[in-house]
Amino acid sequence: MAMMRYAEALNAALREEMSRDPSVFMFGEDIGRYGGVFKVSRGLMEEFGESRVRDTPISEQALTAMAVSAAMTGTRPILEIMYADFIPLCMDALVNQASVFGYLWEGQVEMPFVLRTQGGGGVGTGAQHAKSLDSFLTHIPGIKVVAPVTPADAKGMLKSAIRDAQPVIFLEHKLLYNMRGEVPDGEDELVPLGKARLVRPGRDVSIFATSKMVIEAEAAAVQLAKDGIDAEVIDLRTLRPLDLASIKASIARTHHAVVVNEGWTFCGYAAELSATIMDHCFDDLDAPVARVAMPDMPIPYSEPLEAAVIPNAARIAEAARRVLA
């Protein structure tokens, strides 16, 4: 085990997979010489050369389409999209290319690419640089979407994503890069996609959260514990495909659910969680599922305004109290 920052864990995963498999290559804006805006690819261009680690022009739309076709022709591209806010530019390549051809040409081609990006607010980057657009991505069939929270998961899931035969969208969060944690040693320490992580067991209410919201959920659980409420916190880790078994088992124990996602509320990822729970756990539920998500508005810049919209521990705790009331 080694203590690492989240960004370092990602860097290690990239280095190991690039060394292991010469068909893995990376491209994106500023990722080469500079090592990426969040320094995730630091040193990799020096190590693997300019062909396998490329700085690109600002062309998200074509870059994503190129990742798709490169993946169908023998390479394993890793594309970095600097902010999740730019995902709208990647949508045609994902919805009309990756999703479509993975199905139509099944058996003829594999499509092993990873699109890494980072979203989320909290540091005054404004309405065009702070969004979580998870639901746009999780709506697309044939594409996996993951969002690790710990450095260990960051490393193990990125390695799994790179080795996966399907497209994987890998969602990071700008406030996670500097978080530290233990990361198991070993080049084959993979964390499987599609499995949730039990962060904290509890008996009274299940809180299902994604990405940085898991940290807020943990903080909420601590607050709730002070009031004698024992909250279970589950980090979904993979947003699609969902680990339904873990969700069902947890609700069967607690009979109450709060779902948390940093994206907008209406048609957001939390809506799917709520609907899925309704589909599968209605009889186990003693109260409606509470959604905690971004209010349906652009993210304002000024500190008091931004703080008012981003979901946090206090709102999660309040939602938990509400479902238990």
Add this chain to the structure above:
Amino acid sequence: MAMMRYAEALNAALREEMSRDPSVFMFGEDIGRYGGVFKVSRGLMEEFGESRVRDTPISEQALTAMAVSAAMTGTRPILEIMYADFIPLCMDALVNQASVFGYLWEGQVEMPFVLRTQGGGGVGTGAQHAKSLDSFLTHIPGIKVVAPVTPADAKGMLKSAIRDAQPVIFLEHKLLYNMRGEVPDGEDELVPLGKARLVRPGRDVSIFATSKMVIEAEAAAVQLAKDGIDAEVIDLRTLRPLDLASIKASIARTHHAVVVNEGWTFCGYAAELSATIMDHCFDDLDAPVARVAMPDMPIPYSEPLEAAVIPNAARIAEAARRVLA
């Protein structure tokens, strides 16, 4: 009242609003001389000239962005995007431009544009020309999304959309254009946005549907009636903002709900309906809400395959029976 096809009703609305307000103009691929692939704009270029009715290059991304900025500078643009499958190309303009600036510059600018498009399957147009991507659109704050089903609503809601101060996405369906219906006379017969339409009252179960699925829901209600099940059918008409009052009132009567949308299931529009109903009507519900939507896969071309995926009356009726079981 006049009997009209849906496409004719749209054409009449466009003609009337173009005559009424010289700041209204239209642009899109093939809409001019040819009158549009579905003939919705037939005759309008002749009547209003080439400046106000423009054939465009194939440039959905910039066209949408141009609609946004033209709307902020004194015109009321109506942009036709030929297939809803191309909406992914329009996403940046909607998510990062229209949505953002409507909020940030509130009070400084209005943004009265209409984006008309048509989606849906059933006629073998394949995976890139048959989708319903409603949930991508309804996830965006500050944008209204409507989907009229009858010729009367087509006309009255298009007129309301053109006069609205906010962006309105106007969703049509390729199988609706030839449907006929009575349309009230008069240039000021508007149908308000944001109000659902009660298609058929019923006591046992509420079926909430959108676009062409309303017609399937009506057919399902007829089938169900044969088994003595009295289904209420509600055409939501406006997908965002939702007419929550109508939804609540209906469920308070029937205690059972089926939600129907032609888009994909996971993170689809039906998920939001299910979650909303959970949020607001949990205590009124005797069974979980049933979702009827597209399975999570690209739409296949071959007739037996396409028929197997598109939601229809039989699946809706089956869902209604399930919630009542």
Add this chain to the structure above:
Amino acid sequence: MKNSPSVEEQREIHRRMILTRRLEEILGVMAKEGKTRGPLHRCDGQEAVGVASCMALNTSDYVCTTHRGHHVYVGKGMEPRRIVAEIMGRETGYCGGRGGHMLLGDASIGMIGGNAIVGAGIPAAAGMALSIQVLKQDRVAMAVFGDGAAQTGIAHEAMNMAGLWKLPVIFLLENNQYGLTVRQEVQSPVEDLFIRAAGYGMPGLKIDGNDAVAVYRAVAEASERARRGEGATLIEAKTYRMQGFSTSDMGGYQSDEEMAPWRERDPILVSAKALGALIGDKAVSDIASEAETDIQAAFDLALSDPFPTFEFHRPSGAYAEI
């Protein structure tokens, strides 16, 4: 002349052009009779572009095309029988009936693939070329696309990167004068689109798209350039669409005056003449009758093939439940 097709190749080009033409003519008749599904986009008059360009490449090279790709499919060596089967929604089609006529592909011969999103083939080919470059393979990638597609944003982004990285890719712009029902001059202020190559630091050239030999030569040369590591080329092939936008096009905007000169320069006539000078007119007409027989057989077989039965998409099976 350097890079000219051999007589054998010229014969094969001619044959594949006729296969394409007959295939489309029969489909056209069937469409009128209501026996096809969805729109069909014929490339009558453009066969030289799709067929001769593919014939100038190796089987291992990658090609992608558009909604109007029959000539490219046949040119790259896909079998008419399985093409027809796909278009008729049969299980034996190249995509098991899932794709339909705009979305055929056969990765085993580098045909990946048709694409009904206008412009999407352009970055697709650039991405394949990127893959070739990363893997240091002796291959090239080619996108065949229309004058309409040239106005899309991805065309620009992909060409800029191709020029920048000297990707082994050929951009073959098939200028058939129309995007849907709208003439090219209503979609772009410049008549010759190849001039844009200068803005991407790559060579651009204009060729007669109705002359199969000219198409072959230009593509062969661009392919050599790409294999030498010198990067991308933009080739604009001037041609003309003889049959309306699609089977749902109500027509009326392509005048007889406009079409007459192009009819005279039908690529199959041009090819027949050139080939006749080499192998005699009798041999040329034999090619035509053989092709005729082959296509008829393809339809007969394909039409007796079974329809597929529905299965959930396996990769997403876990979450694709009705």
Add this chain to the structure above:
Amino acid sequence: MKNSPSVEEQREIHRRMILTRRLEEILGVMAKEGKTRGPLHRCDGQEAVGVASCMALNTSDYVCTTHRGHHVYVGKGMEPRRIVAEIMGRETGYCGGRGGHMLLGDASIGMIGGNAIVGAGIPAAAGMALSIQVLKQDRVAMAVFGDGAAQTGIAHEAMNMAGLWKLPVIFLLENNQYGLTVRQEVQSPVEDLFIRAAGYGMPGLKIDGNDAVAVYRAVAEASERARRGEGATLIEAKTYRMQGFSTSDMGGYQSDEEMAPWRERDPILVSAKALGALIGDKAVSDIASEAETDIQAAFDLALSDPFPTFEFHRPSGAYAEI
């Protein structure tokens, strides 16, 4: 010379360039002290482009800019005090603190607006020009954008339509040699991006972006052209970014050798010299000290302004509930 700024205008250009420089210098210091929020993109060295171009237009003309837009804001006539207030997140800012430094706008003087999506200003200006054309107004629209933005797909789509429809728009490409930390030659194979104008049937020209008078003249001429109904122009202003990509840039890639010649050609020095010849050096230095005082006052006022309080977005109020 035709289209040259008057002495009065040249004075005002100089003043606004200094206002911009001082505004950014103070913000730079505050950023280092941790007193600002989010990234700040300074345009030191590029002031002539943003200021002189706006000064060549009317207040009723529309302008939009990028994440690096302080010179354009000040150039178009926005008040330093409300600019600073917005950047400091105050209620008195141009967007009530909702926007921040990348997203300022003031529709009342045609500044609509900053944009942090690279390239987005290009179709935005084209759309404004479309609006002007439809309404038959005597106005022009201008987009100021970077060399990086020129590689985006929307740049291509918008320029093609602007050329096609002869829209009254000016595309002012501010080539500061960098997109983020990556030099322009790593983003495009051609050094002169203005040559792409030929592919859009519009004039393209290259100017010295550090010479305010040259910028003014080029924009004034393009604006006359646009008003005469002759359409769009692409102007590439060569300049240099003196201060790193943003306040979060760790630097280290812009060498002293690279920067030295540009320091000597600082647009404020160039302008001071030209203006000194017209009004004397004393008058020029008076402008600077006045500007200094004005900026100081702007900061003093803005920093004592209150923060906004949260309200739901009214247009979506009905469905924006926590």
